[in-house]
Amino acid sequence: MAxxxxxxxxxxxxxxxGLWSDAAQLERCVASLVEDxxxxxxxxxxxLPD
Incomplete structure (x- = not known):
């Protein structure tokens, strides 16, 4: 987000x-942010949304 x-x-x-070392955790986090x-x-x- 930052x-x-x-x-x-x-x-x-x-x-x-490149910002997060745990690729699986990053994918889950991004997917959650997109879904929300x-x-x-x-x-x-x-x-970010407009």
Whole structure:
């Protein structure tokens, strides 16, 4: 979330993966954020909703 808040542009999935060492935990977290509407996913990028 901090990276998305700092960025003025969508954040690529590869950048998000590099921020967390446990890939499985990261995928669950991101999936939950997307499901809850707190993060939007568009292909291989993430961004905060408008």
């Amino acid at each position: 990276e998305l808040r700092r960025s003025a542009h969508p954040v690529p999935r590869t950048v998000v993966r 509407g707190l993060v939007e996913q568009d292909g291989d990028v993430y961004r």
